[in-house]
Amino acid sequence: MERKYITVSALNKYLKYRLDNDQNLQNILLKAEISNYKRHSRGHIYFTLKDEESQIAAVMFFNNAKTLLFDPKEGDKVIVEGYVSVYEVAGTYQVYVTKMSQDGIGDLYQAYEILKQQLFEKGLFSADHKRKIPLYPHTVGIITSPTGAAVHDVINIINRRYPLCKIIVYPALVQGDGAKHSLVKMIEKANHDCLCDVLIVGRGGGSIEDLWAFNEEIVAYAVFQSQIPIISAVGHETDYTIVDFVSDLRAPTPSGAAELVVPDQIVLRQTIAKLQHKTQFLYTAKVLACRQKLKAITDTTIFHRPQRLLERNMLRLISTTARLEQTDPFKILTKNQGLIDSFTKRLNVNFRMNYDNHAHHYQTTINKLELLNPLAIMKKGYSVITKKSKIVRSITEISIADSLSLQLADGSADCVVKTIRRDA
Amino acid sequence: MMDKKLSFEEALQKLEGLVKELESGNLELEASVTKYNEGINLAKYCHDLLKDAENVIVKMVKDDELVDFPNTNE
Numbered sequence: 339m340e341r342k343y344i345t346v347s348a349l350n351k352y353l354k355y356r357l358d359n360d361q362n363l364q365n366i367l368l369k370a371e372i373s374n375y376k377r378h379s380r381g382h383i384y385f386t387l388k389d390e391e392s393q394i395a396a397v398m399f400f401n402n403a404k405t406l407l408f409d410p411k412e413g414d415k416v417i418v419e420g421y422v423s424v425y426e427v428a429g430t431y432q433v434y435v436t437k438m439s440q441d442g443i444g445d446l447y448q449a450y451e452i453l454k455q456q457l458f459e460k461g462l463f464s465a466d467h468k469r470k471i472p473l474y475p476h477t478v479g480i481i482t483s484p485t486g487a488a489v490h491d492v493i494n495i496i497n498r499r500y501p502l503c504k505i506i507v508y509p510a511l512v513q514g515d516g517a518k519h520s521l522v523k524m525i526e527k528a529n530h531d532c533l534c535d536v537l538i539v540g541r542g543g544g545s546i547e548d549l550w551a552f553n554e555e556i557v558a559y560a561v562f563q564s565q566i567p568i569i570s571a572v573g574h575e576t577d578y579t580i581v582d583f584v585s586d587l588r589a590p591t592p593s594g595a596a597e598l599v600v601p602d603q604i605v606l607r608q609t610i611a612k613l614q615h616k617t618q619f620l621y622t623a624k625v626l627a628c629r630q631k632l633k634a635i636t637d638t639t640i641f642h643r644p645q646r647l648l649e650r651n652m653l654r655l656i657s658t659t660a661r662l663e664q665t666d667p668f669k670i671l672t673k674n675q676g677l678i679d680s681f682t683k684r685l686n687v688n689f690r691m692n693y694d695n696h697a698h699h700y701q702t703t704i705n706k707l708e709l710l711n712p713l714a715i716m717k718k719g720y721s722v723i724t725k726k727s728k729i730v731r732s733i734t735e736i737s738i739a740d741s742l743s744l745q746l747a748d749g750s751a752d753c754v755v756k757t758i759r760r761d762a
Numbered sequence: 763m764m765d766k767k768l769s770f771e772e773a774l775q776k777l778e779g780l781v782k783e784l785e786s787g788n789l790e791l792e793a794s795v796t797k798y799n800e801g802i803n804l805a806k807y808c809h810d811l812l813k814d815a816e817n818v819i820v821k822m823v824k825d826d827e828l829v830d831f832p833n834t835n836e
Contacts, residue, residue, distance in 0.1 A: 474771035484822060484831070493820055493831070501815035502770050507822040507831050527823065603812050606774075610808045613777050617801035620784035624794045 347426065354424035357431065363422040368433065369441060372414045383410070387418065387433060395432035396420075402436050408545060415441040446546055450553050454580055457555070462562045463583045469567035471587050471599070472535050477504040478599055479534030479566070481524045484509035488542040488571075488592035495596035500603055506533055512541035517551030525560040525568075537564065538595045539581065540571030552579035561585055571595035716747035733760050770811050777804040 344352075357363050370387035377383050381400030386393050396418070398406075410416065419437040424430070457463065478496060482489050484507055493505055508528050511520035521539065528537055539561065541549070551557060552572045561568050561584045570585035571592040582588040589595035640647055663669075708714065712722070722745040723730045730736060736755055744751045768776070780801045783789060789797065820831040 474769070474774075476769070493818070497818045501818050502811060503818060505818050505820040505831070506828065507820065509822060509824075524823075531823075607809065607812060610774070610777070610805050613781050614802065614805035616781045617777075617784060617798055617805065620781065621794055621798035621801075624784070624787075624789070624791065628791045 346429070350424055350426040350429050353431070354426055357423055365421060366419070366433070368418045368420070370416060370418065372410055372416055373412060375410060375412050385410070387416075395430060396435050397432055398435040398438065406438060408440055410438065417441050446550065446553075450580070453553065453555055453558075454583065457558055457580065457584065462558060467562065468586045469565075471567050471569065473601065474500075475503050475534075475536045475600060477506060477534045479506050479508055479528045479537040481508040481510050481521065481528065481537060481539045482541050482592070483512045486512070486542050488540065491593045492538060492571075492596040495593055496600050499597065500600035500606075503600055506531075508537075511551075513544065513548045513551060518554040518557050521551055521557050522560040525557075525564055529565055532566075534566055536599055537566050537568045538571055538589070538592070538599060539568050539585065540589070540592050540595060541573070542592060543573045543577070549573050549577055549579055552581040554580075557581055558584045569595045569599055713747055716745075721746045733758060768807065770808060773804050773808050773811070777801060777808065780804065 368387060370389055372385050373388055373393070374386040375383070376385065381403055383398045383403050385396050385398075387396045388394075398420075408414075416438050417440075418433065418435045420433050420435040422431060422433055425432060461467070480489055480492055482492075489507060496503065496505060506528075508524040510524040511517040525537070525539065528534055541552075549572055552570070558580045561570070561581055567586040569587045569589050570579070570582045571589040571594060572579045572581060573591070575590040575594075578588075587598060589598050635641070716722070724743045724745065725735060725740060727743075730742065736742070736758060738755055738758060740755045742753050742755065744753055780797050784794065784797055784801070821828040822831040
């Protein structure tokens with residue numbers, strides 16, 4: 339049986355088809371080292387990925403390569419993301435890289451996150467510990483590399499904004515092995531010297547490894563313990579280091595720190611001018627107000643015709659004198675004496691009249707009483723007959739042989755009834 | 763009359779305080795005159811401080827001493 343042949347293109351096409359449809363190969367994450375690195379003029383990069391035993395070709399096209407956050411070079415340990423496919427023209431298979439990052443960074447990030455959490459829990463980031471940045475510093479300390487561009491940027495900006503202050507540079511290593519100790523030493527020295535009222539601690543941009551000293555625990559503690567307020571200024575806007583969290587103020591960049599640390603003299607000049615105008619205005623207004631008040635007073639009639647004041651006062655004097663006279667104690671006394679005399683007189687008259695009235699009434703009553711006296715009546719010849727001590731007023735009260743008592747004006751007699759004659 | 767040792771910050775604060783006093787309107791005329799003169803002097807003093815300021819003095823710590831910092835104005 340004759341075997342059917344296929345073409346090379348068909349074979350490669352078939353291989354490509356098989357690889358492209360293998361899910362395991364379409365999304366791979368590869369740990370490797372770069373060699374044979376070549377950058378094409380169009381921006382594509384070609385290289386080999388290898389480990390100790392094996393290697394594979396790799397390509398990263400321009401649209402992906404432009405997003406790289408580092409410059410890959412020979413020997414770099416990297417993590418790549420991509421897929422495997424066949425380049426049919428050459429009959430080779432290779433990794434098509436979509437993303438690539440430096441290996442080892444992951445470990446650093448982890449260390450960073452752990453330390454950040456620890457220091458957060460210990461309260462190093464707490465707002466309570468933040469010292470106030472002075473508004474008008476006399477002396478600014480800069481702890482950074484004395485040779486970098488950053489220190490010059492900071493000096494130039496401070497110079498332009500607020501030439502009244504002084505600057506002291508505390509030279510420190512800002513990357514490499516000695517950096518953390520150098521930074522700590524300078525922060526401590528600045529505190530010991532006590533010449534500055536604010537410190538800028540930082541450096542210009544760089545890779546995460548370059549900035550790493552600012553993620554070290556001892557540096558964080560030195561910043562925390564500084565008695566002088568510290569503005570951190572590490573790398574670029576997007577770089578957040580541990581020191582940025584501990585510092586009293588974070589500046590996005592060293593230049594940013596220079597703008598935060600001193601006021602701008604242009605603004606200050608405007609402020610002063612404004613205050614000067616205000617002083618002028620308020621003073622003028624005050625003088626004007628006083629002048630108007632004075633004018634209002636001098637314009638009154640009294641100032642033009644002072645005799646008016648005299649006239650008015652004269653009237654008051656007269657009326658007051660009159661009122662005063664009424665209160666003369668001798669006059670009051672004399673007036674009251676008259677009253678007493680008249681009252682006494684009236685009292686005497688009233689008493690006399692009352693007495694005479696009563697005496698007359700008494701006499702009349704006595705006379706009336708005299709008329710009613712039974713003895714007086716009996717003196718005229720009348721007598722009183724009693725029976726058993728009761729006065730007898732009618733013949734009907736008497737019977738024959740009754741004992742009666744006869745009362746006369748000058749004595750009494752007992753009688754017995756012999757006969758009774760009753761009037762018709 | 764003016765204390766020459768007054769720092770910029772102190773002078774500015776004093777000026778601000780003065781304006782506030784003038785604004786309150788509680789001052790006698792005589793006090794207003796005094797404050798006005800003082801205010802104008804303070805404003806001039808602040809202006810002069812900024813005007814007369816030369817470049818910032820930049821020093822560097824070297825072997826526990828302060829030395830001039832090189833290339834300040836590049």
